Amino acid sequence: MKQNKIKKVVIAGGGTAGWMAAAAISKLLGKNLDISLVESDQIATVGVGEATIPALQTFHKLLGIKEPHFMAATQATFKLGIEFKRWKDTQSSYIHSFGAVGKDCWAAGFQHFWRRGVDLGVNHDYGDYCLELEAAKQNKFAHPNSGNIFYAYHLDATLYAKYLRKFSETFGVKRIKGKIVEVKTHLHNDYIKSLVLESGQEVEGDLFIDCTGFIGLLIEQTLQTGYEDWSHWLPCDSAVAVQTAATQAPIPYTRSTAHAAGWQWRIPLQHRVGNGLVYCSKHISDEEAKQTLLNNIEGELLTEPRVIKYRTGQRLKHWNKNCVALGLASGFIEPLESTSIHLIQRGILRLLFLFPSNGINDTDVAEYNQQTKAEIEHIRDFIILHYHVNQRNDSRFWRYCANMSIPETLAHRISLFKKSSRFYPKDDELFGEYSWVQVMLGQGIEPEGYHPIVDMMSEDELHHFLKNIRSSVQQALASMPQHTDYIQQYCKAPPIPI
Numbered sequence: 308m309k310q311n312k313i314k315k316v317v318i319a320g321g322g323t324a325g326w327m328a329a330a331a332i333s334k335l336l337g338k339n340l341d342i343s344l345v346e347s348d349q350i351a352t353v354g355v356g357e358a359t360i361p362a363l364q365t366f367h368k369l370l371g372i373k374e375p376h377f378m379a380a381t382q383a384t385f386k387l388g389i390e391f392k393r394w395k396d397t398q399s400s401y402i403h404s405f406g407a408v409g410k411d412c413w414a415a416g417f418q419h420f421w422r423r424g425v426d427l428g429v430n431h432d433y434g435d436y437c438l439e440l441e442a443a444k445q446n447k448f449a450h451p452n453s454g455n456i457f458y459a460y461h462l463d464a465t466l467y468a469k470y471l472r473k474f475s476e477t478f479g480v481k482r483i484k485g486k487i488v489e490v491k492t493h494l495h496n497d498y499i500k501s502l503v504l505e506s507g508q509e510v511e512g513d514l515f516i517d518c519t520g521f522i523g524l525l526i527e528q529t530l531q532t533g534y535e536d537w538s539h540w541l542p543c544d545s546a547v548a549v550q551t552a553a554t555q556a557p558i559p560y561t562r563s564t565a566h567a568a569g570w571q572w573r574i575p576l577q578h579r580v581g582n583g584l585v586y587c588s589k590h591i592s593d594e595e596a597k598q599t600l601l602n603n604i605e606g607e608l609l610t611e612p613r614v615i616k617y618r619t620g621q622r623l624k625h626w627n628k629n630c631v632a633l634g635l636a637s638g639f640i641e642p643l644e645s646t647s648i649h650l651i652q653r654g655i656l657r658l659l660f661l662f663p664s665n666g667i668n669d670t671d672v673a674e675y676n677q678q679t680k681a682e683i684e685h686i687r688d689f690i691i692l693h694y695h696v697n698q699r700n701d702s703r704f705w706r707y708c709a710n711m712s713i714p715e716t717l718a719h720r721i722s723l724f725k726k727s728s729r730f731y732p733k734d735d736e737l738f739g740e741y742s743w744v745q746v747m748l749g750q751g752i753e754p755e756g757y758h759p760i761v762d763m764m765s766e767d768e769l770h771h772f773l774k775n776i777r778s779s780v781q782q783a784l785a786s787m788p789q790h791t792d793y794i795q796q797y798c799k800a801p802p803i804p805i
Contacts, residue, residue: 313663314341317512319487319502319525321346323464324634324651325518326471327366331655333478334370336662342479345502345510347486357574357581358386358561358645359459361405362737366652372474378798380470381462382577384557385790387443389644391749393565396698401749402560403644404440405457408433408741409776415758418744419728422757424773427766433748436776437741438783443560447787448794454783459645461561461574461581483510487519490529498629499525514629514663517636526622526632533623534638540691540713541619541641542704543569547596548583548613551606556791563643564603567591567702571603572642577800579609585642590704625679626672631658638683641690649737653682685736688717689743696721696750721752728754 316332318325321344329344367377377383388404395401409417421433434440439457442448450456476482485504493500501511517525526532538544557575564571569586584600591599597612621638625631632638633654640646657678661671695713699705723729724747730740764772 311513312665313513313667314339315512316340316342316514316516317502317510318342318344318516318518320344320518320520320636321468321472321482322518322520322634323468323471323648324636325516326468326475327648327651328516328518328633328655329475329480330370330471330478331366331659333475333480335659337478337480339664341481342475343481343483343510343512344475345483345485345487345504347484349486357464357576358389358461358572358642359648360645360737361457361459362649362652363459366656369656370474375798377470378460378462378794379800381460381466382579382800382803383460383462383798384576384794385448385559386459386461386561386645387439387448387457387559389561389563390443391563391565391693391746393699394563394570394693394697395749395751397701399749399751401745402434402440402443403742403745403749404434404437404443404560405459406437406439406455406741407457408440408745409436410772412760414760416728416730416740416744418730418740418748418754419757419761420764420769420772422728422754423761424769427769429770429773431773431777434745436773436780438780440745441780441784442787443558445784446556446558446790447784448559448790449787451783458559461557461576463576463578483508487524490525492529496628497530499529514631514667516658517630517632518634520635521617521639523622523632523636525630526624526627526636530627530630532627532632534618535620535623536618537620537640537687538618540687540711541694542587542589542707543585543641544616544618545588545593545596546583546585546615546617546642547593547600548581548615549600549604549611550609551580551582551604552609553578553580554606556789557794559790561645565699565705566599566603568704569596570643571600573604577794578803580604580606583642587704590702621680621683624672624676625654626658626675629667631675637679640683640687643690643693644686644738646686646690646737650683650686654679681733682735682737684714684716685733686738688714688720689738689746691717692721692743692746693750696747696752698751721747724754725752726755728757 390402392400487502489503491500499515501509562573568590572583574581582604586596634651694708732739
């Protein structure tokens with residue numbers, strides 16, 4: 308089914324999703340479009356997606372956003388990975404870091420060489436061969452003079468939306484203030500025609516982007532797209548969030564600490580700390596969750612604890628008729644690996660690649676939905692891995708996770724790695740081999756074998772090979788400043804007005 312040429316783009320909802328969409332579309336395609344964003348001060352955004360992954364750098368480079376300016380404006384700090392405390396069992400911890408680990412060969416990833424080293428008595432963790440992980444442990448960071456370091460950001464989501472709003476408005480985006488009370492559709496094809504505001508104003512468009520959060524005002528309430536529920540695999544359905552004053556220098560990683568019925572996040576910014584508890588309401592009440600969080604944070608409370616309810620899963624279509632859903636309106640996996648902002652970014656870029664300038668057609672819509680579905684399902688399996696592979700026996704929640712059925716795609720990957728150390732990433736998969744190996748090892752999977760090509764090295768050669776990698780990591784680390792010192796000279800944020 309074809310529409311007329313797309314001239315008017317209407318974004319329903321602000322927040323991170325809405326203003327990221329406005330920024331990208333206006334900067335990259337805006338000369339030929341009339342772009343409006345409708346948001347209401349009466350509707351609060353979730354605003355707790357404050358940890359990111361390295362791909363956000365690509366988005367910013369595409370828009371020409373200067374990193375020091377962006378970081379100062381959003382009180383941002385650097386992020387080298389995530390520390391998982393008490394996930395494998397109640398005593399252990401490990402870090403899933405960004406970046407490469409060791410050195411691969413054409414037939415086998417580095418974990419095969421590391422695995423044989425274990426047999427030969429080389430008692431070093433897999434992560435000891437990763438610069439990003441070692442830098443995180445020592446609270447160091449710097450942009451290297453040569454080579455790469457893989458990192459992301461911790462940022463203030465509210466300030467980020469304001470930053471992108473200002474950016475978007477310089478490229479002609481019109482902000483329309485008002486609460487949407489009705490969504491009108493065309494009689495002949497049920498495509499969305501306009502948004503009616505509480506004031507009576509009617510905002511017409513050709514293409515609508517739904518950034519209205521969990522409610523999915525356009526994609527679900529109006530178009531009744533349907534939802535695929537994943538709560539049997541990802542049983543957490545609630546979160547309580549609170550902000551606190553910083554009591555120590557910000558560390559360059561997110562902290563995730565497992566509790567009896569979920570897990571707690573800690574995200575350090577320049578001016579404060581974001582805290583939250585993700586939990587399953589079948590195993591703990593909202594009040595108990597609030598108290599658990601308050602008992603495990605430091606610093607003065609800057610906000611009141613706020614409970615957020617959600618259902619893990621995805622829309623059956625992310626693009627339906629002339630509506631594209633982004634962010635929480637599109638679906639929600641889990642905040643565990645900081646993928647929410649990334650999925651917004653990917654949805655926007657995918658829309659730009661398939662932008663229906665000459666009218667919407669079913670082929671483009673189907674391609675968008677197929678790509679989005681595949682990407683989200685890959686991420687879903689990676690998140691389920693954290694919950695399912697555990698050795699905790701201290702609560703009903705963790706016992707359920709350990710014994711629940713899992714997607715066959717995930718079960719195969721776990722079995723393959725356990726038997727042979729092998730891992731094969733899918734095309735365009737977000738989390739690659741290094742990430743999967745770090746988490747599988749961290750959660751307690753011990754591979755039984757390794758690729759025979761490793762035995763082409765003598766014992767002495769393997770010892771030398773592993774030692775050289777560790778030495779190069781330590782040498783690079785020695786010249787890196789402390790994370791806090793680097794922020795002070797690179798992107799120090801102005802004081803927050805009282």
